[in-house]
Structures are given as C-alpha cells and as structure tokens.
Amino acid sequence: xxxxxxxxxxxxxxxxxxxxxxxxxxxxxxxxxxxxxxxxxxxxxxxxxxxxxxxxxxxxxxxxxxxxxxxxxxxxxxxxxxxxxxxxxxxxxxxxxxxxxxxxxxxxxxxxxxxxxxxxxxxxxxxxxxxxxxxxxxxxxxxxxxxxxxxxxxxxxxxxxxxxxxxxxxxxxxxxxxxxxxxxxxxxxxxxxxxxxxxxxxxxxxxxxxxxxxxxxxxxxxxxxxxxxxxxxxxxxxxxxxxxxxxxxxxxxxxxxxxxxxxxxxxxxxxxxxxxxxxxxxxxxxxxxxxxxxxxxxxxxxxxxxxxxxxxxxxxxxxxxxxxxxxxxxxxxxxxxxxxxxxxxxxxxxxxxxxxxxxxxxxxxxxxxxxxxxxxxxx
Numbered sequence: 001x002x003x004x005x006x007x008x009x010x011x012x013x014x015x016x017x018x019x020x021x022x023x024x025x026x027x028x029x030x031x032x033x034x035x036x037x038x039x040x041x042x043x044x045x046x047x048x049x050x051x052x053x054x055x056x057x058x059x060x061x062x063x064x065x066x067x068x069x070x071x072x073x074x075x076x077x078x079x080x081x082x083x084x085x086x087x088x089x090x091x092x093x094x095x096x097x098x099x100x101x102x103x104x105x106x107x108x109x110x111x112x113x114x115x116x117x118x119x120x121x122x123x124x125x126x127x128x129x130x131x132x133x134x135x136x137x138x139x140x141x142x143x144x145x146x147x148x149x150x151x152x153x154x155x156x157x158x159x160x161x162x163x164x165x166x167x168x169x170x171x172x173x174x175x176x177x178x179x180x181x182x183x184x185x186x187x188x189x190x191x192x193x194x195x196x197x198x199x200x201x202x203x204x205x206x207x208x209x210x211x212x213x214x215x216x217x218x219x220x221x222x223x224x225x226x227x228x229x230x231x232x233x234x235x236x237x238x239x240x241x242x243x244x245x246x247x248x249x250x251x252x253x254x255x256x257x258x259x260x261x262x263x264x265x266x267x268x269x270x271x272x273x274x275x276x277x278x279x280x281x282x283x284x285x286x287x288x289x290x291x292x293x294x295x296x297x298x299x300x301x302x303x304x305x306x307x308x309x310x311x312x313x314x315x316x317x318x319x320x321x322x323x324x325x326x327x328x329x330x331x332x333x334x335x336x337x338x339x340x341x342x343x344x345x346x347x348x349x350x351x352x353x354x355x356x357x358x359x360x361x362x363x364x365x366x367x368x369x370x371x372x373x374x375x376x377x378x379x
Contacts, residue, residue: 049102125252
C-alpha cells in the first residue's frame with residue numbers, strides 16, 4: 001500500500017493536465033482541440049501499459065519491471081519539457097509518460113489484490129483514488145511553479161519527482177516481497193471470462209468516464225469559460241479532483257456493503273444532476289458544483305469497478321480483467337474530451353459537451369441496473 005501510494009501520486013498528476021492547457025497552448029502555438037488530443041494520446045498509452053502489464057509481470061521480476069516503467073515515464077517528461085512542437089509533446093507526455101504509468105499502475109493493483117482479502121473494495125477504491133489525489137496536490141503546485149519558474153522547469157521537476165518516487169516504491173516492493181500470482185490457485189479463473197458481464201461493466205464504466213475525463217482534463221478551462229478568474233479556476237480544479245479522489249474510495253467502500261448495480265446506478269444519476277444543473281444555471285460558482293457532481297459520479301464508478309472486478313473474477317485474473325476494462329477509460333478519453341475541445345474551439349462554450357455528458361450518464365444509469373446483484377457475481 002505504501003509503494004502504491006508513493007508511485008501513483010505523481011503519476012496521478014496526469015489528471016491535472018488542465019493546468020497545462022493555456023501555458024502549453026501559448027508556448028507551442030496550438031489550440032484546445034490539439035491539447036485534448038495530447039491528453040487522449042497519454043490516455044491511450046496509459047491503457048496500453050495497463051494491457052501490457054499483466055503479460056510483463058508474469059515474465060519479469062516485479063522490482064526490475066517497475067523500475068523500468070518509472071524511468072520510462074521520467075524520460076518522457078524530460079522530452080515533453082524540451083518540446084518545440086506537438087509531435088515531441090505527444091512522444092514525451094503522451095507515449096512515454098503514459099506507457100510507463102500504465103504498467104506501474106496495473107502492477108500495484110495486482111499486488112494489492114494478491115494480499116488484501118477483507119475489505120478488498122475499500123483497498124481497491126483507495127488505490128484508484130491516488131490518481132485524482134495526486135492531481136489535487138499537483139494542480140496548485142503546478143500553477144505556482146509555472147508562474148514562478150515556467151512550464152519547462154515545472155515538467156523537469158515532475159520528472160525528478162517521478163524518478164524519486166519510483167526508486168522508493170521499488171525498495172518498498174522488494175521489502176514486501178509481493179507475488180503477482182497465487183500459484184496454488186491454478187487456472188480456475190483464467191478460462192471463465194464471462195463476456196456478457198464484462199461488456200455491461202465496460203459500458204457502465206465508459207459512460208461515466210467520458211463525462212468524468214472531460215471534467216478532469218479540462219476543468220480549469222471549463223471554469224474559465226464560465227467566467228472564473230485564473231486563481232478561482234485553479235482552486236476549483238483542486239477541489240474537484242479532491243472530491244473525485246474521495247468518491248473513488250467511497251465507491252470501493254460502498255461495494256463492500258451494497259449491491260453493485262444500485263451503487264453504479266446512483267453514481268450515474270449523481271453525475272447526471274451535475275450536467276443538468278450547469279445547463280440550467282450557467283456560472284462559475286455553479287460550474288464548480290456541477291463538475292464536482294460529474295466528477296464524483298465518475299469517481300464512484302471508478303472505485304466501484306475495481307471492487308467489482310475483485311468480486312466477479314478470481315484474484316489471479318484481476319490485472320488482466322482490469323487492463324481490458326481500462327480500454328473503456330481509454331475510449332472515453334478520446335471521445336467526449338476531444339469533442340468538448342473541438343466544440344469549444346468553435347463556440348467558445350461547453351454547453352453542447354454538457355448535453356452529451358447528460359445523455360451518457362442517463363444511459364449509464366439504465367445499463368447499471370443489468371449488472372449482477374450477487375456480490376460474488378457468478379463465480
């Protein structure tokens with residue numbers, strides 16, 4: 001748990017990407033849609049890392065693999081810090097930073113699920129909460145650092161932080177002596193993939209993530225579009241990411257106590273209420289509340305999804321199933337966030353994006369009711 005905390009907090013600053021929007025646009029002379037594309041590339045590569053992680057940690061020692069993943073991400077941030085165009089930014093921040101983070105993240109999740117038996121939902125909710133918590137901590141630090149030292153120096157500082165966190169996590173992982181697979185379990189869970197259940201959980205996660213990632217990747221920009229000053233936008237972004245982190249823990253905790261479909265349905269309805277509120281009463285203060293509700297709905301679903309995997313599949317399959325489910329997160333990152341950026345470039349507003357988010361959360365609430373009620377699924 002300590003290793004996961006140290007490692008995931010700096011990687012979680014990917015969710016504070018909205019703080020980089022205006023400085024990077026000014027530095028490289030690019031638009032909001034192009035910046036949304038950079039975030040989408042990072043999200044795709046993060047997912048590819050999550051998919052590759054279960055294959056890699058079955059073949060290589062976890063300590064060495066984790067060190068390589070962390071250094072890959074640190075090098076990527078250094079490339080981004082020296083970028084003179086969008087191509088270098090995509091290579092550094094998108095490909096290298098995202099890929100290393102994905103491998104490291106799924107390794108930490110698999111390790112946790114090999115060791116935690118009781119309250120596994122809460123444990124999984126905590127692990128996935130570390131990304132928005134890292135963004136909550138990182139957003140104000142980035143805002144201050146960019147103003148004081150510039151964007152490039154801020155990215156170099158993040159690279160150093162990722163390197164130090166990786167080394168500390170490697171030392172802790174060596175002390176913990178975690179096994180990534182339960183050798184006594186055999187292959188009992190591997191062949192039973194339950195694709196119908198997987199597809200429904202995939203849809204529930206995707207529809208929440210599309211709206212949530214729009215908020216997380218562009219929250220500062222959205223607040224400014226609704227009339228917020230820069231300082232207010234940074235403070236609002238910090239508050240929103242903190243609420244999402246708390247909701248992720250809450251989603252896992254709720255799965256330990258209540259049926260999965262009802263928690264998932266309620267989470268989507270919370271997000272839906274945020275979109276409807278902002279559509280009805282546009283303004284900076286309402287925008288903070290609305291995006292907090294959208295983000296928390298996504299947060300509940302994120303924590304719930306990790307907890308649900310632990311109930312519906314064998315623990316040896318956790319990393320594999322989680323990596324495949326995070327494809328939904330990847331698809332979500334290249335859908336509504338990109339569309340929202342494209343609409344903003346043409347209308348200078350987020351009204352259309354909020355309408356799309358509302359429809360998605362309504363569909364997600366309906367789909368959530370089809371998930372198995374049995375806390376142990378069909379296993």
